Amino acid sequence: MPKIKTNRGAAKRFRKTGTGKIRRNKAFTSHILTKKSTKRKRDLRQGTIVAKADHKNISCLIPYI
Numbered sequence: 001m002p003k004i005k006t007n008r009g010a011a012k013r014f015r016k017t018g019t020g021k022i023r024r025n026k027a028f029t030s031h032i033l034t035k036k037s038t039k040r041k042r043d044l045r046q047g048t049i050v051a052k053a054d055h056k057n058i059s060c061l062i063p064y065i
Contacts, residue, residue, distance in 0.1 A: 010061035014050065022050040022058050 014022050026044045033041060050058055 004060075004063045006064060007061035010058060011065055014058055014062055014065075016062075016065055017049075022055060022062075023047050024050050 014024055017023055025047050028036075029041070029044045036044075
Protein backbone atom coordinates (compact mmCIF):
# COMPACT_ATOMS: atom_id res chain seq x y z
CA MET A 1 0.00 0.00 0.00
CA PRO A 2 1.25 3.50 -0.79
CA LYS A 3 1.60 6.09 1.92
CA ILE A 4 -1.31 8.45 2.59
CA LYS A 5 -0.62 12.08 1.76
CA THR A 6 -1.06 14.56 4.57
CA ASN A 7 -3.53 17.34 3.79
CA ARG A 8 -1.26 20.39 4.04
CA GLY A 9 -4.08 22.80 4.87
CA ALA A 10 -5.14 20.60 7.80
CA ALA A 11 -1.54 20.16 8.93
CA LYS A 12 -1.24 23.93 9.38
CA ARG A 13 -4.48 24.16 11.38
CA PHE A 14 -4.42 21.12 13.66
CA ARG A 15 -1.91 19.40 15.92
CA LYS A 16 -2.09 16.38 18.18
CA THR A 17 -1.65 16.49 21.94
CA GLY A 18 0.38 14.01 23.92
CA THR A 19 -2.73 11.94 24.65
CA GLY A 20 -3.77 11.77 20.98
CA LYS A 21 -6.48 14.42 21.00
CA ILE A 22 -6.50 17.04 18.23
CA ARG A 23 -6.06 20.72 19.11
CA ARG A 24 -7.34 23.61 17.04
CA ASN A 25 -7.41 27.39 17.20
CA LYS A 26 -10.67 29.27 17.56
CA ALA A 27 -12.19 31.27 14.71
CA PHE A 28 -13.30 34.94 14.56
CA THR A 29 -9.97 36.43 15.70
CA SER A 30 -8.66 38.14 12.58
CA HIS A 31 -10.74 41.28 11.91
CA ILE A 32 -13.80 43.30 12.99
CA LEU A 33 -12.45 43.17 16.54
CA THR A 34 -13.81 46.52 17.75
CA LYS A 35 -17.33 45.21 18.37
CA LYS A 36 -16.09 42.15 20.26
CA SER A 37 -15.63 42.48 24.00
CA THR A 38 -12.21 42.21 25.59
CA LYS A 39 -13.30 39.10 27.45
CA ARG A 40 -14.46 37.45 24.25
CA LYS A 41 -11.22 38.25 22.42
CA ARG A 42 -9.19 36.95 25.36
CA ASP A 43 -11.17 33.69 25.33
CA LEU A 44 -10.66 33.30 21.57
CA ARG A 45 -6.86 33.33 22.03
CA GLN A 46 -6.97 29.98 23.80
CA GLY A 47 -6.94 26.84 21.70
CA THR A 48 -9.47 24.08 22.19
CA ILE A 49 -9.96 20.39 21.48
CA VAL A 50 -11.69 19.24 18.28
CA ALA A 51 -15.21 17.87 18.81
CA LYS A 52 -15.59 14.12 19.08
CA ALA A 53 -17.81 14.02 15.96
CA ASP A 54 -15.03 15.59 13.83
CA HIS A 55 -12.10 13.66 15.30
CA LYS A 56 -12.19 10.73 12.87
CA ASN A 57 -12.33 12.88 9.71
CA ILE A 58 -9.51 15.18 10.81
CA SER A 59 -7.27 12.34 11.89
CA CYS A 60 -7.58 10.91 8.35
CA LEU A 61 -6.31 14.24 6.98
CA ILE A 62 -3.25 14.28 9.27
CA PRO A 63 -2.26 10.60 9.57
CA TYR A 64 1.42 11.08 10.50
CA ILE A 65 1.25 14.18 12.68
